[in-house]
Amino acid sequence: MSTFNGLPAHVLLVHFIVVLAPLTAVLAILCAVWPAARQRLVWLVLTLSLIVTVLTPLTTDAGEWLEHKVGRSPIVHTHAELGDTMIFFSLALLVAAVLLAVAHVSAARGRSLSTVFTAGIAVFVVVVGVATIVQVYRIGDSGAQATWSQRA
Template identity: 75%
Template sequence: MSTFNGLPAHVLFVHFIVVLAPLTAVLAIVCAVWPAARERLVWLVLALSLVTAVLTPLTTEAGEWLQHRVARSPLVDTHVELGDTMIFFSGALVIATALLTLQHVRAGRGKALSTMLSAAIAVFVVLAGVGTFVQVYRIGDSGAKATWSEKPLTSVANGESDAE
């Protein structure tokens, strides 16, 4: 999908990622360190991580479509390079929430994981969550700079250029 109601789809998808990825990361961290929250939220957090993982490649694909329709610049290139890394962070978040879910299911069956393994899962979830949060910020910041820099991007399709 390249456009939606005349707007580049990337602009719309980005808003989902900017909200869902950090929200999922924070909720995953809460579930990792607070068992009562895990009991109530683990399935929601797993679902949110899966939605984020599905939306991430859609967002980057829509961004690549948009990249070919704006003037080239180092700021856009930086944003594209950072955006391409988001799939790794979304994947880590899915793995982290799957581990939390496994921990929750085993505890519900009376087969709790060892303290060492539970601690390792918590550390992984915190690292994946913080990494996701930071990377969403970095990607968003680079996109904002590319879009709203002193010399805004102009459309190549309209015959305009930023090389004036």
């Protein structure tokens, strides 16, 4: 997908990632540290993480199309390189959500996981969540620099 209604698809898709990835990360962290939140939000977190994982390659592919249209500059190249790393963060967020779902289902069935394993899941989710938020910021900032620094 290169354009949507005459606009570059990347410009539209990137807004889903910019909103959904940090939102999913924050909700996942909340689920990891607060069991009551996990009971209510775990399936939403799993669904959102799956959506982010599917949208990420679509967004980067649309970005590569746009990169060829606007021309390659060092700042656009930097943004593209950072954008290509987002799939790793999306996949890690999906793994974190799956682990939260496993912990939730185990607890619901009365077979709670060991305290060490549960703590390990919480640490993993927090690290992945924070890293995802930071990476989305870095990618977004480089994209804004690529877009607006050439127009100033």
